[in-house]
Amino acid sequence: MLEWLIVGGGVHGTHVSRVLRHRLGVADDDLLIVDDAPAPLAAWQRRAEACGMDYLRSPQAHHLGLRSDALRRFADTVRLDGPAFIDPYQRPALALFDAHCRQLITDEPAHLRARERVTRIEPQAGGYRVWGRERSWWSRRVLLAPGPPAPDRPDWAAGVPHVFDHDFAMPDGDGEGNVAIIGGGITAGQLALCLIARGRSVNLVTRRRLRRSDFDANPCYAGPRCLVPFAAADWRQRRRRIQVARHPGTLPRDVATGLQRAIRRGALHLHVGSAMGLDDRGVVLADRRTVPADELVVATGFTDRLPGSQLISQLIRELAPPLTPCGFPAPQPDLQWRPGLYVTGRLAEMELGPMAGNIRGARLAGERLAAASAELTVSPPVPGRAMADSRLPVV
């Protein structure tokens, strides 16, 4: 029997696995990360590459290492083509962040990760049976880290490539004609700048004028100043706070400035309006204008729905774990959704707040588990035990 099995070896699964191994002393033989991706952090890298990201949006303290200054110290040991960090907030270069991730996982034994899609989880004698397509495992505790929800795609754009599709291919730099991008957030902005740098002319279709925001959520939720009152609020208030704190469809200042410059020199054409469909010339807006599109990409982020698709639906259907009024997991402060079953990422947002899905959210999850470690190592969870008395670490 494993002590811990993590479903999803991306940003969250990888960071929490390091907390378990290096902070909580979980032995490598007692831990398994199950992920269907071909390599650790492959989903993160695929999405970053798809939108031509150069610098993260988050500051240098948000990384997958254990020490808060780990990325800064690592930066002193590597050579990069450009600056390691950019202001404001010392945002790290993607190349630096990825090199740091690669360095962190060099200490993983090969048997720490299994490549499988988890299709089903069921309780079994003091733990859970976790089913992949071809094998299964028995673990005392399971952490669900399946990543973000599905890409958000307008109904009219069913067959149009989305930048977060698994098989998305960046339009060719040598391609003829213009590329139209639907979306006004950082992904659409980065993709537009990347294509312009490759010599393409871009039409950017946004519902609203471009809006600037350094962060995708109020940074107050990175720490106790906002998270403590958040934890004191009821589920409905928490959902409202999350909605207010998040800034979807916004651009950090470097991307916003880059787009404005591109507009001034004629490489980018901004069309403010609601895209409603396609005709043979391009994208049709609600006011009947048509935006020419020789190639088209949707970059409208992710839905607000539950991540984890069928696996999470199966768990909800069969195990009836507690849900908030908006249908999201209602975990305990130690992130247990039901005894021995833990959540992180967007699945844990009703506990970890608006930054739950971000790198900071992974670190918050690690801190919650570390704070609850005494309980985790001393008394294994017993299915059915009342959870109200579990220790309540506050970040």
Ligand SMILES: Cc1cc2nc3c(=O)[nH]c(=O)nc-3n(C[C@H](O)[C@H](O)[C@H](O)COP(=O)(O)OP(=O)(O)OC[C@H]3O[C@@H](n4cnc5c(N)ncnc54)[C@H](O)[C@@H]3O)c2cc1C
């Ligand atoms: C382009 C982009 C830029 C971003 N930039 C930043 C940033 O600068 N700062 C920041 O803090 N956040 C950023 N984020 C947000 C967030 O940090 C990333 O989305 C991050 O990848 C989330 O980590 P995760 O572990 O939840 O998901 P992922 O990294 O996607 O990992 C989830 C893994 O779980 C696997 N999986 C899912 N279901 C199963 C299953 N049933 N069985 C087996 N495996 C499964 C997936 O294959 C995947 O490998 C960015 C997001 C995007 C898309």
